Amino acid sequence: MKDKFVTxxxxxxxxxxxNVDTDQIIPARFLKATSxxxxxxxxxxxxxxxxxxxxxxxxxxxxxxxxxxILVAGKNFGSGSSREHAAWAVAGYGFKVVVSSFFxxxxxxxxxxxxxxPVVVSEGFLASLFASIKANPKAQVTVNLEExxxxxxxxxxxxxFDINPYxxxxxxxxxxxxxxxxxxxxDIVAWENKK
Amino acid sequence: xxxxxxxxxxxxxxxxxxxxxxxxxxxxxxxxEVTSPQAFAGLRERGIKVFRPEKTFCSPDxxxxxxxxxxxxxxxxxxxxxxxxxxxxxxxxxxxxxxxxPKNGIIHVIGPENGxxxxxxxxxxxxxxxxxxxxxxxxxxxxxxxxxxxxxASQCILQPKPKTMRINVNGKxxxxxxxxxxxxxxxxxxxxxxxxxxxxxxxxxxxRNLSMEERxxxxxxxxxxxxxxxxxxxxxxxxxxxxxxxxxxxGEDWDKALAYWKTLKSDDDAVFDKEINFDAADIxxxxxxxxxxxxxxxxxxxxxxxxxxxxAGKISFQKSLEYMGFEAGQKLEGHTIDYVFLGSCTNGRIxxxxxxxxxxxxxxxxxxxxxxxxxxxxxxxxQIREEGLDKILxxxxxxxxxxxxxxxxxMNEDKVPAGKYAVSTSNRNFEGRxxxxxxxxxxxxxxxxxAAITGKITxxxxx
Numbered sequence: 001m002k003d004k005f006v007t008x009x010x011x012x013x014x015x016x017x018x019n020v021d022t023d024q025i026i027p028a029r030f031l032k033a034t035s036x037x038x039x040x041x042x043x044x045x046x047x048x049x050x051x052x053x054x055x056x057x058x059x060x061x062x063x064x065x066x067x068x069x070i071l072v073a074g075k076n077f078g079s080g081s082s083r084e085h086a087a088w089a090v091a092g093y094g095f096k097v098v099v100s101s102f103f104x105x106x107x108x109x110x111x112x113x114x115x116x117x118p119v120v121v122s123e124g125f126l127a128s129l130f131a132s133i134k135a136n137p138k139a140q141v142t143v144n145l146e147e148x149x150x151x152x153x154x155x156x157x158x159x160x161f162d163i164n165p166y167x168x169x170x171x172x173x174x175x176x177x178x179x180x181x182x183x184x185x186x187d188i189v190a191w192e193n194k195k
Numbered sequence: 196x197x198x199x200x201x202x203x204x205x206x207x208x209x210x211x212x213x214x215x216x217x218x219x220x221x222x223x224x225x226x227x228e229v230t231s232p233q234a235f236a237g238l239r240e241r242g243i244k245v246f247r248p249e250k251t252f253c254s255p256d257x258x259x260x261x262x263x264x265x266x267x268x269x270x271x272x273x274x275x276x277x278x279x280x281x282x283x284x285x286x287x288x289x290x291x292x293x294x295x296x297p298k299n300g301i302i303h304v305i306g307p308e309n310g311x312x313x314x315x316x317x318x319x320x321x322x323x324x325x326x327x328x329x330x331x332x333x334x335x336x337x338x339x340x341x342x343x344x345x346x347x348a349s350q351c352i353l354q355p356k357p358k359t360m361r362i363n364v365n366g367k368x369x370x371x372x373x374x375x376x377x378x379x380x381x382x383x384x385x386x387x388x389x390x391x392x393x394x395x396x397x398x399x400x401x402x403r404n405l406s407m408e409e410r411x412x413x414x415x416x417x418x419x420x421x422x423x424x425x426x427x428x429x430x431x432x433x434x435x436x437x438x439x440x441x442x443x444x445x446g447e448d449w450d451k452a453l454a455y456w457k458t459l460k461s462d463d464d465a466v467f468d469k470e471i472n473f474d475a476a477d478i479x480x481x482x483x484x485x486x487x488x489x490x491x492x493x494x495x496x497x498x499x500x501x502x503x504x505x506x507a508g509k510i511s512f513q514k515s516l517e518y519m520g521f522e523a524g525q526k527l528e529g530h531t532i533d534y535v536f537l538g539s540c541t542n543g544r545i546x547x548x549x550x551x552x553x554x555x556x557x558x559x560x561x562x563x564x565x566x567x568x569x570x571x572x573x574x575x576x577x578q579i580r581e582e583g584l585d586k587i588l589x590x591x592x593x594x595x596x597x598x599x600x601x602x603x604x605x606m607n608e609d610k611v612p613a614g615k616y617a618v619s620t621s622n623r624n625f626e627g628r629x630x631x632x633x634x635x636x637x638x639x640x641x642x643x644x645x646a647a648i649t650g651k652i653t654x655x656x657x658x
Contacts, residue, residue, distance in 0.1 A: 166215025
């Protein structure tokens with residue numbers, strides 16, 4: 001049983017870059033752990049810290065102006081590697097939602113499998129959200145998975161987002177894919193025998 | 196009126212979850228040390244076994260050193276990850292080609308080499324370059340660790356069915372243009388996210404004329420335009436390659452398999468969600484100039500100017516050029532480079548080493564270049580030596596390292612220093628990919644060879 005996803009509002013951390021790849025989310029040299037813990041410390045490592053390990057003040061995660069559990073990123077977030085460590089890093093840092101106009105496929109699956117909701121919004125909604133956060137870093141966004149809506153509380157803009165009903169139910173109920181698959185063992189054996 | 200992709204996918208659906216993903220049966224599961232430990236730990240926590248251990252094959256490749264593999268791995272964290280794979284393989288009874296094993300190598304190189312990758316298969320691995328195996332007419336794609344655990348537990352994964360796209364490369368290639376150049380050309384036209392949500396079938400005369408290894412290079416890079424995977428319908432080239440390999444079917448089983456494999460093609464009236472045509476004659480030797488594989492150009496072209504970039508992409512474009520130390524509008528031909536890397540699951544096979552060796556034969560490596568030549572597997576290494584390519588390389592001032600992923604992602608010691616330029620036959624030019632601060636220029640084996648000889652970005656046609 002995983003955590004259940006509930007409706008919430010939060011301020012956002014903006015990352016208006018496009019094509020943020022998995023090697024930026026978590027560089028390969030930090031993939032050597034054999035557990036799922038601790039990856040949040042190295043989220044965006046090489047943008048966040050200099051080579052001596054000192055925080056780079058201009059990077060958004062080091063800027064006290066911004067906080068919150070929603071990451072807002074430019075299009076094609078999570079491109080590149082299949083490393084689930086990227087999703088573990090995003091979740092480990094404390095993000096519950098990533099908003100973008102477009103996600104790479106594998107990252108999207110990995111995020112969903114770690115109770116991080118990827119919310120795909122229109123280019124217009126995204127541009128407006130970046131503008132709202134710039135104007136007021138305390139601008140709130142509400143994510144309602146039950147209704148599949150996201151609301152920019154600063155402007156009142158509200159959009160629906162897609163998620164397949166199975167995954168939605170998993171997130172809302174805290175269900176696990178493996179429990180589901182294990183319950184289908186008979187079907188799997190039957191499929192094998194038919195071949 | 197089915198596509199090749201539909202035929203294989205549909206044949207592997209165990210259950211369709213209403214409104215949700217397909218429960219897809221997996222024929223072959225490859226495993227390496229980086230993305231599997233948490234999955235095996237998950238099985239242990241649940242107290243369950245691997246459901247079909249005979250279908251999983253493991254090889255450590257990402258972390259391993261490319262020198263002195265007979266000695267213990269120096270980095271204790273890397274060593275622990277490699278040892279954890281050994282422990283897991285032994286405990287759960289799956290096949291391991293560990294460090295020192297004659298079959299060890301990059302998982303995407305050893306699968307095909309040993310006949311583990313077959314037409315019509317569904318193949319997954321916790322690695323995005325699993326798309327390589329699509330070259331055989333298989334549905335092959337990368338997965339995350341939670342999904343690795345699903346496969347180990349049930350030989351199935353839950354997966355939404357992607358849309359289909361066909362990319363035709365029509366006509367004949369020009370001299371000095373390699374499979375890598377085809378792929379880099381397509382990716383630059385499609386952009387780094389342009390095929391996201393799609394499974395791609397490559398077709399057309401230029402694709403059909405490729406060898407098996409060249410097809411693997413093309414399919415390998417599918418993920419670099421966001422595609423879930425890439426595939427090529429199997430034909431005589433495929434059957435010829437597969438026949439006689441250790442795990443390939445034999446005797447009557449072969450005949451039966453072959454009859455099925457011959458049905459594996461898109462029907463003439465198959466409809467794809469998207470279809471795109473390219474002309475092979477438009478493709479020149481290619482390089483990348485930026486920090487994603489879509490930021491590429493012909494080797495004699497100039498980097499785009501800022502006004503050619505759309506508004507939302509301008510910040511990333513400028514950041515990218517700043518990182519690379521290049522200017523918008525700049526030509527890169529003749530630019531001095533520091534490192535050359537030949538290897539990886541993209542270009543670490545025997546044909547890549549043949550192409551490189553034939554090019555450098557009788558020439559000398561430039562003094563300013565550090566060259567890392569890393570075979571994709573011990574099988575490739577053996578063939579290099581059998582063909583005498585090692586002697587040619589040695590005479591030209593190159594030495595071979597031991598197999599592994601190496602400088603493609605620099606998880607071992609093979610790191611390009613900050614600020615240095617590397618012409619690499621690998622698959623990603625992301626910031627820091629080849630070491631913190633490293634600057635990667637992606638290219639094919641001939642462009643890499645030309646750079647190694649001249650010490651500069653050079654069109655191999657002009658050497």
